[in-house]
Amino acid sequence: MSALIDALRQRLPAECVITDELRRLAYGTDGSFYRLIPEVVAVVNDEAEVCDVTRIARDHGRPVTFRAAGTSLCGQAVTDGVLVLLGEGLATCHIGAGGTTVQVGPAIVGAEVNRRLAPLGRKIGPDPASINAAKIGGIAANNSSGMCCGTAQNSYNTLAAIRVMLADGTLLDTGEAASVAAFKASHGGLLDSLGGLAARVRADHALASRIRAKYKIKNTTGYSLNALVDYTDPVDILAHLMIGSEGTLGFISRVTYHTVPEYAHKASALAFFPDMESACRAVVGLKQRPVDAVELLDRASLRCVADKPGMPPLLKTLPDGVTALLIETRAPSATELQARIASVLEELHTYPLIEAPAFTTNPAEIERLWNVRKGTFPAVGAVRKPGTTVIIEDVAVAVPLLAAACLDLQKLFAKHGYHEAIIFGHALEGNVHFVFTQDFGIESEVARYAAFMDELCTVLVEKYDASLKAEHGTGRNMAPFVELEWGSQAYGLMKEIKQLFDPAGLLNPGVIINDDPAAHLKHLKPMPAAGQLYAPVDRCIECGFCEPQCPSHGLTLSPRQRIVGWRELSRRQAAGEAPGQLGEDYLYMGLDTCATCGLCSTACPVGIETGALTRAVRGEQLSGVARSLGRVAANHFGATQALARTALKAGHLAEAIVGPKALARLSGGAWKEGMPKPQALRYDITRSSGDKVVYFPTCAGRMFGADTPEHALSATVIRVLERAGYAPIVPEGVNNLCCGQSFASKGLAEDADRKSAELEAALMKASNNGEYPVILDASACSLRMKTFLAERLKVYDLVEFAHDALLPRLMLHKKAEPVLVHLNCSARRMGFEAKLKQLASACADQVVLPAEVKCCGFGGDRGFVVPELNAHALRKLHADVPAGCCGGYSSNQTCEIGLTHATGLPYRSIVHLLDECSEEAARLATC
Numbered sequence: 001m002s003a004l005i006d007a008l009r010q011r012l013p014a015e016c017v018i019t020d021e022l023r024r025l026a027y028g029t030d031g032s033f034y035r036l037i038p039e040v041v042a043v044v045n046d047e048a049e050v051c052d053v054t055r056i057a058r059d060h061g062r063p064v065t066f067r068a069a070g071t072s073l074c075g076q077a078v079t080d081g082v083l084v085l086l087g088e089g090l091a092t093c094h095i096g097a098g099g100t101t102v103q104v105g106p107a108i109v110g111a112e113v114n115r116r117l118a119p120l121g122r123k124i125g126p127d128p129a130s131i132n133a134a135k136i137g138g139i140a141a142n143n144s145s146g147m148c149c150g151t152a153q154n155s156y157n158t159l160a161a162i163r164v165m166l167a168d169g170t171l172l173d174t175g176e177a178a179s180v181a182a183f184k185a186s187h188g189g190l191l192d193s194l195g196g197l198a199a200r201v202r203a204d205h206a207l208a209s210r211i212r213a214k215y216k217i218k219n220t221t222g223y224s225l226n227a228l229v230d231y232t233d234p235v236d237i238l239a240h241l242m243i244g245s246e247g248t249l250g251f252i253s254r255v256t257y258h259t260v261p262e263y264a265h266k267a268s269a270l271a272f273f274p275d276m277e278s279a280c281r282a283v284v285g286l287k288q289r290p291v292d293a294v295e296l297l298d299r300a301s302l303r304c305v306a307d308k309p310g311m312p313p314l315l316k317t318l319p320d321g322v323t324a325l326l327i328e329t330r331a332p333s334a335t336e337l338q339a340r341i342a343s344v345l346e347e348l349h350t351y352p353l354i355e356a357p358a359f360t361t362n363p364a365e366i367e368r369l370w371n372v373r374k375g376t377f378p379a380v381g382a383v384r385k386p387g388t389t390v391i392i393e394d395v396a397v398a399v400p401l402l403a404a405a406c407l408d409l410q411k412l413f414a415k416h417g418y419h420e421a422i423i424f425g426h427a428l429e430g431n432v433h434f435v436f437t438q439d440f441g442i443e444s445e446v447a448r449y450a451a452f453m454d455e456l457c458t459v460l461v462e463k464y465d466a467s468l469k470a471e472h473g474t475g476r477n478m479a480p481f482v483e484l485e486w487g488s489q490a491y492g493l494m495k496e497i498k499q500l501f502d503p504a505g506l507l508n509p510g511v512i513i514n515d516d517p518a519a520h521l522k523h524l525k526p527m528p529a530a531g532q533l534y535a536p537v538d539r540c541i542e543c544g545f546c547e548p549q550c551p552s553h554g555l556t557l558s559p560r561q562r563i564v565g566w567r568e569l570s571r572r573q574a575a576g577e578a579p580g581q582l583g584e585d586y587l588y589m590g591l592d593t594c595a596t597c598g599l600c601s602t603a604c605p606v607g608i609e610t611g612a613l614t615r616a617v618r619g620e621q622l623s624g625v626a627r628s629l630g631r632v633a634a635n636h637f638g639a640t641q642a643l644a645r646t647a648l649k650a651g652h653l654a655e656a657i658v659g660p661k662a663l664a665r666l667s668g669g670a671w672k673e674g675m676p677k678p679q680a681l682r683y684d685i686t687r688s689s690g691d692k693v694v695y696f697p698t699c700a701g702r703m704f705g706a707d708t709p710e711h712a713l714s715a716t717v718i719r720v721l722e723r724a725g726y727a728p729i730v731p732e733g734v735n736n737l738c739c740g741q742s743f744a745s746k747g748l749a750e751d752a753d754r755k756s757a758e759l760e761a762a763l764m765k766a767s768n769n770g771e772y773p774v775i776l777d778a779s780a781c782s783l784r785m786k787t788f789l790a791e792r793l794k795v796y797d798l799v800e801f802a803h804d805a806l807l808p809r810l811m812l813h814k815k816a817e818p819v820l821v822h823l824n825c826s827a828r829r830m831g832f833e834a835k836l837k838q839l840a841s842a843c844a845d846q847v848v849l850p851a852e853v854k855c856c857g858f859g860g861d862r863g864f865v866v867p868e869l870n871a872h873a874l875r876k877l878h879a880d881v882p883a884g885c886c887g888g889y890s891s892n893q894t895c896e897i898g899l900t901h902a903t904g905l906p907y908r909s910i911v912h913l914l915d916e917c918s919e920e921a922a923r924l925a926t927c
Contacts, residue, residue: 004060004082005040011052016043016087022585025568026561027067027083031130031543033389033440034075034476035525038065038083045089047253051169054251057082058167058506065508066247068106068135071544073392074475075523076142076246076511084251086137088554092254095120101160103175103256106137109548114262115851122259125153128471129374132603133545140255142473143220143244148293148328150429151218153260154471156226156243163254164242167502174239175256183235191234193500197493198228198237207489214486218396218431218470220244222482222512223494241497246473247508249501263330265337268366269344271325272318272354279323280403282351283427286327287399289347290340295326295373296427298406302372304379304422310368311375314355322354325427326373328366329359337361376424377435378541378605384420384437386529386538391438395460396431396470405464409434412459416452431470440524450521457481476523479514528571530563533616537563539606546600546610551857551873556589559600559610565590566613591618593869595859596745597825619747627748634743634751638736644703645678652677669867672901676893679705679712683730690727693801694766696759697730698778699738700893701909713893713908716915717777717798723918724809731759731766739781740788745860756788763793770794775801777909779826779891780860786830798911799827799891803835807842810914811921818846819913820881820888820905824895825855839910840889843917850880858898874902881905889913 008017018024018041028037039062042053057064063081070077092105093113099120104113110131114123126139127146134144140162145154161175170187173179184191202208208229215226227240242249273279279296286294299322306315329344331337341359348357360366381390397405406423409432413421418436425432439445460466461484468485469478483491498505498513510519531538546559557565565586569579579586596611622630633640651671655663660673679702701713709715721728731737737759740752763774774795776782782797789795796804821840823833833849840847857863857873881903888907890896896907 004056004062007056007060008040008042008053011056012042012044012049016045017041018043020585021580021582022565022589023557023561025582026557026564027070027085028078029525029542029560029564030067030070030072030075030077031541032073032075032078032475032477033391033438033525034078034523036078036080036523038079039081041083041085043085043087045087047165047171050084050165050251050253053082053084054165054167055169058504061506063506063509066137066141066251068137068141069109069130069133069544069547071130071134072138072142072475073394073472074469074477076473076475076508077138078523079508081506086135090137090253091135099259101256102259103161103254104136105254106135106140106252108136110134110136110139112852117259118262121262121264123262124257125149125158125260126155130543130545133543133548136255137252140243140252141246143224143471144473145218145426145429145471147295147426150426151215155255155257156224156240158258158260159239159243159255160258161256162239162242162252164239165251165253167250167504167507171253172235172238173254174235180235190500191238194237194241195232195234197496198232198234201225201228201493210487211490214465214467217398217467218426218429219467220471220473221467221469221478221485222474222491223249223497225486225490225493228493244473246475246511248498248512249507261332263332265332265334265361266328266330266366267337267341267359267361268326268328268369269357269359270312270369270372271327271348271357272314273323273325274319274352274354275321276323276406277403278352279325280399280406280427282325282348283402284399285347285350286325286344287428289343290329290331291327291344291428292330293326293328293426294428296402296406296423296425296432297324297326297373297376298410298423299323300420301376301422301424304383305372305375308371308375308379310371312372315372318354324372326369327357373424376422377433378607380420380422380435380437381541382539382606384539385439386531387441387527388437388439389525389527390435390541392433392435392472393456394425394431394433394470394472396429396467397460397464399427399430401464402427402430402432405460405466406432408459408463409456412452412456416448416455418452429470441526446521446524450518453481453520457484461485474512476510476514477520479510479512480517480519482512526571528567528574530567530570532570533620534613536606536608537566537610537613540608541606543605545603545605546608549599549603549854551595551597551855551859552593552869555869555872556593559604559608562590562594562610562613563608566617590614591621592866593862595825595855595857595862595869595873597855597859598829599825599855602829615744615747615749617747619749622747630743630746630748630751634738634748634755637738637755641699641703641735648675648678648703651675670864672863672897674900674904674906675897676704676706679703679714680709681735682709683714683718683734685718685722685728685730687722687727690722690725692772693721693726693728694763694772694774695721695728695730696737696763696774696776697734698776698781698893699742701777702735704893704897711912713777713911716909717775717911720802720806720810720911720915720918723922724806729766729772731762733762737762739776739784741780741784742860744784753788756785759785760789760793763795767793773801773805777891777911778893779824779830779832783826783830797827797830797832797891798909799832799836799839800830802911802914803832803839806914807839810918811925812842812914812917813921813924814842815844815913815917817844818848818882818885819844820848820850820885821910822853822856822888822890822895822899822907823849824890824892827891828854836891836910840913843913846882848880848882848885850877852876853880856895856898858892858894860894863894863898870898871902874898877902
């Protein structure tokens with residue numbers, strides 16, 4: 001192995017060859033219930049690197065697996081060989097004229113492609129539930145579909161061109177004539193073999209008919225044999241065989257999709273039927289009507305979400321057997337939408353219903369209805385026993401057989417003891433998912449699972465000629481059953497295809513083609529309990545949905561990977577094993593570089609905030625000295641801040657002597673160019689009449705000042721409040737007060753809560769027991785106090801109050817130059833994106849909110865302690881800075897320090913923008 005790693009290090013940058021145990025473990029985990037630990041992880045950023053890494057692995061006889069986002073549910077993205085991780089250099093996107101086509105690299109997230117297409121009213125066809133995390137490479141390699149795309153709009157049927165690299169390193173771009181000509185010259189034998197294979201299939205009418213029949217419904221079991229009957233040109237056959245090949249035939253370097261319309265007008269309804277039979281009969285009728293999605297939910301799935309906030313009250317009182325259909329229809333205009341709604345209702349009223357369904361076009365109501373459907377899978381995951389995993393299976397039958405198949409599934413659940421199982425899915429395509437929990441740590445439980453799978457697959461194939469994998473791909477999970485579904489003749493074709501493309505068998509072996517009948521019972525992922533410090537960790541299903549939100553993902557670990565690492569450390573501790581080097585590495589990768597921003601919880605299906613785990617672990621590992629120092633700082637907070645201001649003043653003196661760049665180097669990046677000066681503690685309130693409002697200047701604003709006292713944050717907030725007719729009140733003893741956030745982030749939970757309680761008492765007094773509104777000028781502190789107070793006292797973030805209360809009172813003159821805004825993690829978690837954008841839009845015609853920048857990674861003081869986290873989190877910011885922009889705005893002072901350093905542009909609180917524009921409006925009004 002050392003020779004292999006040495007060869008990789010000679011080809012790739014050092015940071016792109018990952019050999020440490022912690023990250024190999026982390027990348028040995030995908031969204032499935034399998035785990036394989038790679039020998040090495042190689043991060044690639046272009047085709048040349050992919051080619052060389054594959055060649056090096058081939059030279060050393062090691063298998064290669066390509067990994068995009070790792071949201072795979074069937075074990076496609078794990079290996080014990082060389083794991084080739086797609087880097088950001090492969091996250092390309094080029095939109096064709098009018099948006100009718102889009103050319104995308106394999107490392108770009110599907111939702112990001114749709115975001116870029118949205119202004120043109122277009123989107124890609126595949127719409128998997130994981131689209132906010134899944135990348136194009138995985139979407140194409142698994143032929144993923146989803147709720148609305150059916151079979152007509154999946155990758156196979158919307159493919160315009162594909163660029164692939166074969167096992168020998170040869171490239172073929174089916175969209176470039178020169179590439180096709182060169183490939184025909186160099187690989188004529190392969191193309192002839194594919195052409196001969198297709199001709200042989202078409203000549204066998206029974207086999208050709210069977211293949212066509214199998215793809216009338218969703219099917220991702222095995223290779224895309226429909227390519228052999230749908231196309232005669234061997235290049236087209238090759239292109240479509242690559243779709244759904246799960247990295248076993250080659251590397252998908254680029255995909256060009258025909259896009260599909262994204263209609264702005266939508267309506268949804270939840271219809272309740274007395275039983276599964278009547279609901280499924282309705283699906284048959286609805287398939288002939290103008291519907292875009294019909295999602296089935298059995299009674300068990302409705303029951304498991306009934307108690308969640310925002311769910312329809314009816315869910316709690318429905319009798320047994322009731323089955324729901326969630327229906328959506330879309331149209332290019334409001335008039336057409338109403339016509340489609342009428343058509344759907346006409347069909348529904350021919351079936352027995354619990355109550356008359358009503359369509360809504362209200363976006364909030366539509367979201368509420370879809371939350372019923374989206375909440376089913378995580379609801380099962382959230383209540384499972386520690387140590388168990390969640391399994392989601394995925395089958396399809398002809399729509400007229402759907403009711404009988406679902407009833408048989410329910411019987412199988414009962415027979416094998418999976419009493420918590422639920423059924424839901426894309427009924428319009430006869431495609432249902434079923435979810436249950438499984439313990440793979442007990443031999444008898446593994447045997448129960450094996451018996452269930454054997455009977456399940458036999459019943460579905462022999463009775464329904466079902467697709468055992470409709471849209472999740474074959475993977476390791478269903479590989480032993482491919483021959484059962486397809487028969488020996490078709491399975492033989494698949495083996496021939498694998499041999500043609502990968503004669504050495506080094507591309508993702510064990511996936512799709514696997515002659516081991518027990519392969520699905522091997523390499524099962526352990527799920528040791530890890531919830532002693534933060535119980536919600538045990539709910540993690542390791543799906544990876546959190547990863548695009550995390551500022552440290554790609555630098556060290558993502559939230560999913562932190563939990564994987566922590567689970568292993570917990571297992572070792574329980575077994576009496578030493579943490580070893582993995583434990584040492586976790587200190588930096590797991591703890592030091594976690595921004596504790598909490599954005600992971602906004603994408604997590606089961607609501608886990610991995611930052612809470614980090615804070616708990618930090619607290620557990622604090623020494624007695626550190627705890628004592630924290631207590632002293634909390635007890636003497638005013639003096640502590642005074643010392644910090646003195647240190648900041650000393651830093652500016654040092655900067656004047658050695659220069660900002662030298663000081664940044666000497667401080668390990670802690671000192672930032674453009675660092676604010678220390679704040680003079682003055683709160684000059686000039687207005688006593690008007691509506692009273694309590695203003696709490698938070699710690700960072702009291703620490704960091706501006707070039708002149710009047711431009712300090714507190715002075716600006718007071719000035720804008722007074723200009724809007726408010727009479728601000730600053731709490732007594734403000735300089736000794738703190739919300740506790742800075743203590744909480746370091747694991748000092750008791751000190752944090754004590755400071756929060758002190759602030760609560762001061763705010764209660766200043767607000768006359770809540771009579772006056774209370775404003776905090778930093779979103780992180782606002783979120784902390786909103787959570788701590790739990791509505792005992794209503795507090796407002798400055799963004800929130802400025803939007804709701806100040807905008808109607810202020811005259812504003814818009815700036816000519818574009819305005820750059822940053823939605824920090826706390827404001828994002830509080831749902832203030834629209835309010836921040838509206839504030840900025842009231843002050844400028846051009847407002848830019850960089851879509852690919854989430855948390856800035858400054859994390860309170862992380863930007864000083866581990867500046868590489870801040871730099872990594874903001875690496876995509878520069879591309880979105882508009883020409884002529886003079887500065888940016890946010891609502892957290894430390895975030896603004898990091899943003900200023902990253903861009904070279906001054907970032908300040910959004911209140912400064914309101915101040916400038918309202919002052920200019922007042923000046924113009926007097927001219």
